[in-house]
Every structure is written in structure tokens, then in C-alpha cells.
Amino acid sequence: MRTSAVVAVATIVAALSSGATFALVRGVGAMDMGGASHAAGIGADTTGDADVDFARDMIVHHRGAVAMAEAQLAEGDDPELLAFARQVIRDQGAEIEMLETWLGAAPR
Incomplete structure (x- = not known):
């Protein structure tokens, strides 16, 4: 679980540093950090x-x-x-x- 959180944070940092929008980052965080039920609500x-x-x-x-x-x-x-x-x-x-x-x- 810690590995996936680290990967998610690294992905978000990379997305933000490349100028990604909040919507893109929101989708990454929902998929990698919260699981399926969490992801179903975030960004919906x-x-x-x-x-x-x-x-x-x-x-x-x-x-x-x-x-x-x-x-x-x-x-x-x-x-x-x-x-x-x-x-x-x-x-x-x-x-x-x-x-x-x-x-x-x-x-x-």
C-alpha cells in the first residue's frame, strides 16, 4: 500500500510540474490512492x-x-x-x- 501511495504522489507531482490541470490530477489520485469505491465518487x-x-x-x-x-x-x-x-x-x-x-x- 505504501508503494502505491508513493507512486501516486510522484505521479501527481510530475503532472503538476508539467502543467496538468486539476481534473487530470484528480483522476490519478482517485485511481491510485483510494481504490475503486473512492474512485467512483471522485471526479464523477x-x-x-x-x-x-x-x-x-x-x-x-x-x-x-x-x-x-x-x-x-x-x-x-x-x-x-x-x-x-x-x-x-x-x-x-x-x-x-x-x-x-x-x-x-x-x-x-
């Missing part, structure tokens, strides 16, 4: 508005992180990772709320 139904698409994609991304953290709480044993999982749920949950609020107020 793009609006053409970079801000809206970013907010929507980040919500999908954060929900995936929350689901992973909940699985860690249910199955994990390591105190440090359990504490981290609780922090992820708290922090990412707050960010999801902020993004959903922003999307609700975004001019279209």
Missing part, C-alpha cells in the same frame, strides 16, 4: 467549476477517510492509531460540514 459528474468540483471531491475523499478511521476503531488495537482514528473522524467530519455548507452557499 464534474460541473466545470473548479471550486465546486474540488469541494465535492474532497467530501468524497474525507468520507472515505472517516470510514477507514471507523474501521480502525472497530478492529484496531494500537492506542496511538486508535487516537489518530478518533482525530481523523473529528477533523474530517468538521471539514465535511464546512465543505457542505460552502456548497450550499456557492453561487451557481
Whole structure:
């Protein structure tokens, strides 16, 4: 798993340094870092508005992180990772709320 994350980061850095658009980078990140269910939500139904698409994609991304953290709480044993999982749920949950609020107020 770490190898695929390193490859994904390297791919994204290379894409950004070559002037790639956010949409291209978004597809790479979804495929290499989040798995099939994560990829199905990221980049789906793009609006053409970079801000809206970013907010929507980040919500999908954060929900995936929350689901992973909940699985860690249910199955994990390591105190440090359990504490981290609780922090992820708290922090990412707050960010999801902020993004959903922003999307609700975004001019279209």
C-alpha cells in the first residue's frame, strides 16, 4: 500500500510540474490512492467549476477517510492509531460540514 501511495504522489507531482490541470490530477489520485469505491465518487459528474468540483471531491475523499478511521476503531488495537482514528473522524467530519455548507452557499 505504501508503494502505491508513493507512486501516486510522484505521479501527481510530475503532472503538476508539467502543467496538468486539476481534473487530470484528480483522476490519478482517485485511481491510485483510494481504490475503486473512492474512485467512483471522485471526479464523477464534474460541473466545470473548479471550486465546486474540488469541494465535492474532497467530501468524497474525507468520507472515505472517516470510514477507514471507523474501521480502525472497530478492529484496531494500537492506542496511538486508535487516537489518530478518533482525530481523523473529528477533523474530517468538521471539514465535511464546512465543505457542505460552502456548497450550499456557492453561487451557481
